[in-house]
Amino acid sequence: MLSRDDDNFEKVPLEELAPDAETYLGLVAYLQLEVFEASSIAVANSPDISSKEALTRMAKLTLDKHEAFVAEIRRKKRAPERLMEPFTPTIDAYIARISSDDWHEQVLSVYLISGLFDAFFSELADGMPGNLAKYAKDVLADDTGRAQVATLLQQEIAANDGLADRLALWGRRLVGDSLLVCRAALVSTPNDRSDDGAIEPVLSELIATHIRRMDDLGLTA
Amino acid sequence: MLSRDDDNFEKVPLEELAPDAETYLGLVAYLQLEVFEASSIAVANSPDISSKEALTRMAKLTLDKHEAFVAEIRRKKRAPERLMEPFTPTIDAYIARISSDDWHEQVLSVYLISGLFDAFFSELADGMPGNLAKYAKDVLADDTGRAQVATLLQQEIAANDGLADRLALWGRRLVGDSLLVCRAALVSTPNDRSDDGAIEPVLSELIATHIRRMDDLGLTA
Numbered sequence: 001m002l003s004r005d006d007d008n009f010e011k012v013p014l015e016e017l018a019p020d021a022e023t024y025l026g027l028v029a030y031l032q033l034e035v036f037e038a039s040s041i042a043v044a045n046s047p048d049i050s051s052k053e054a055l056t057r058m059a060k061l062t063l064d065k066h067e068a069f070v071a072e073i074r075r076k077k078r079a080p081e082r083l084m085e086p087f088t089p090t091i092d093a094y095i096a097r098i099s100s101d102d103w104h105e106q107v108l109s110v111y112l113i114s115g116l117f118d119a120f121f122s123e124l125a126d127g128m129p130g131n132l133a134k135y136a137k138d139v140l141a142d143d144t145g146r147a148q149v150a151t152l153l154q155q156e157i158a159a160n161d162g163l164a165d166r167l168a169l170w171g172r173r174l175v176g177d178s179l180l181v182c183r184a185a186l187v188s189t190p191n192d193r194s195d196d197g198a199i200e201p202v203l204s205e206l207i208a209t210h211i212r213r214m215d216d217l218g219l220t221a
Numbered sequence: 222m223l224s225r226d227d228d229n230f231e232k233v234p235l236e237e238l239a240p241d242a243e244t245y246l247g248l249v250a251y252l253q254l255e256v257f258e259a260s261s262i263a264v265a266n267s268p269d270i271s272s273k274e275a276l277t278r279m280a281k282l283t284l285d286k287h288e289a290f291v292a293e294i295r296r297k298k299r300a301p302e303r304l305m306e307p308f309t310p311t312i313d314a315y316i317a318r319i320s321s322d323d324w325h326e327q328v329l330s331v332y333l334i335s336g337l338f339d340a341f342f343s344e345l346a347d348g349m350p351g352n353l354a355k356y357a358k359d360v361l362a363d364d365t366g367r368a369q370v371a372t373l374l375q376q377e378i379a380a381n382d383g384l385a386d387r388l389a390l391w392g393r394r395l396v397g398d399s400l401l402v403c404r405a406a407l408v409s410t411p412n413d414r415s416d417d418g419a420i421e422p423v424l425s426e427l428i429a430t431h432i433r434r435m436d437d438l439g440l441t442a
């Protein structure tokens with residue numbers, strides 16, 4: 001029975017909802033790999049070399065994060081492929097859903113979803129055992145090159161009539177699909193609390209940060 | 222007047238044909254960026270996660286090389302975009318010519334052309350002033366992950382009837398287009414020797430190494 005009384009709707013610390021370390025590592029490693037792929041598609045479609053450079057840094061950032069998690073999996077003597085494999089259907093379907101032929105939408109996707117997932121997995125990391133919590137938070141905190149991509153987006157929005165409206169719409173679409181991935185990270189684990197409302201405040205916070213990111217770009221979320 | 226006598230066909234050291242440092246840096250930086258893009262397309266098209274991992278290392282390798290040359294351009298207080306810009310028409314056209322919808326061809330392309338260009342620019346580096354020669358050779362010598370891509374190709378060739386023939390054909394096609402890029406690197410510079418036959422032995426050597434790489438994969442060049 002789900003009670004929606006305020007008293008029962010307090011925020012549960014995200015670490016209480018966290019999956020086990022192997023699930024966490026496999027999921028975050030594969031997600032970074034897929035965000036890297038999305039970034040490199042945006043690199044390849046760049047209309048000029050300075051936007052290409054900004055996006056290349058974003059590709060490097062996500063690739064470095066992927067490699068850092070793969071290295072951690074190897075240190076735990078597990079095969080990275082085996083830990084990532086279970087998440088390929090969910091994540092591949094997600095990436096396919098948010099893919100676009102439009103370069104501006106590609107850039108916005110990479111910028112917003114990398115921010116959203118880095119924040120989400122950084123909070124989840126608090127529930128990780130031993131040194132993994134600090135290690136994961138350190139890896140995810142790196143934001144080298146993100147400011148340049150924000151600047152690139154702001155310039156494009158200023159230079160292209162109608163782009164702000166289109167990207168605002170795209171940003172709203174992204175958040176729904178991305179939150180489904182976050183939810184998937186929290187279910188099917190021994191701590192599964194997906195049915196008791198504990199997840200909702202976590203997702204609300206992610207949405208709030210997403211909206212702030214869109215505001216900073218001059219987009220109405 | 223071009224004499225084809227053996228005496229006049231001795232190998233000229235490649236450094237004598239080398240372009241100036243800025244041309245060299247802009248060209249090698251942009252080429253690595255484009256090989257990175259080709260690698261990441263191969264990553265995105267990987268049918269399974271272990272081939273994806275092998276190709277991700279290749280993407281990282283080429284991206285690291287690109288970034289190393291960009292860093293060197295910045296140390297020389299030049300804008301990377303400005304030094305790379307002049308080569309975008311040639312290289313973009315080249316990448317378009319060697320692009321393929323077939324994943325195996327994508328993987329072979331990345332493997333062979335990165336090897337060919339690393340060898341070529343490493344030799345050219347001998348003609349670079351100051352510390353640049355050693356710096357460039359060190360950057361280009363990194364071959365982390367290449368062995369895994371070779372293994373991946375060998376496994377695919379063994380597992381797929383007819384693939385060896387198709388890739389052999391593809392490898393032969395690649396070499397011609399790639400040598401045109403090398404030739405472009407040697408012309409339009411104060412040292413332009415493109416008309417006196419001095420370039421031919423250089424290109425012959427590149428072809429020989431390319432053939433060895435194909436042999437190692439079990440492909441008839």
